[in-house]
Amino acid sequence: MEKDSLEKTYSEYIACLNRRDWENLGNFVHKKVVRNDRQIGLTGYRAMLEGDVIAIPDLFFSVKLLVCQTPLVASRLHFDCTPTGDLFGHPIRGRRVLFDENVFYEFSEHKIARVWSVIDQSAIAAQI
């Protein structure tokens, strides 16, 4: 998979998330996807995202930094949102929070097969 194609696919994946197009998630995410060393599979990945959107109805993935080198993509995602309840154990309840996620993806067969994500939870703690 070429670098330009990787960038394009990643951009389409983010657009898919932002329009809550779960039916097409399997075009971007491998059936056997492993996230943070746990094989959750496409079903688990979709359930995780659906849960995120229930917790954060205005969740929007904004790519601030993107680094591509086949088969890896590294992305810094920024979130500016208002979770309705708790977030990572912090009581947010409709307040606005801003935080970032630094995440790596490994592509296999043109799909995201492994994900290593770290969310800046300390930034959230500092805002409440």
Place this chain on the structure above:
Amino acid sequence: MEKDSLEKTYSEYIACLNRRDWENLGNFVHKKVVRNDRQIGLTGYRAMLEGDVIAIPDLFFSVKLLVCQTPLVASRLHFDCTPTGDLFGHPIRGRRVLFDENVFYEFSEHKIARVWSVIDQSAIAAQI
């Protein structure tokens, strides 16, 4: 700066940290370096690292994932160490902890000029 040169420079930067060679840190880190949106400069960056090593005498930077696309480098660093006191507010006191850091670097004039780091503090919390 070419991608191969970026990889080589980053690898030399990590080796510099692992041998505590603070005198040569300025070969890799820009005088006006900005870390997580704060301009701490080379002096502040060195002070931060010296503090890290006092808190974690066996600190060793191990690169698990590396993605380079000029002028950016993204790296997943793994740490397997025994901090002597507290770490991110958690009382470790000589116990072994394992954690990761997902970090982006922007190079300018062949040196690290901006850093966006997220450390997996929740992994540390889960180990104590």
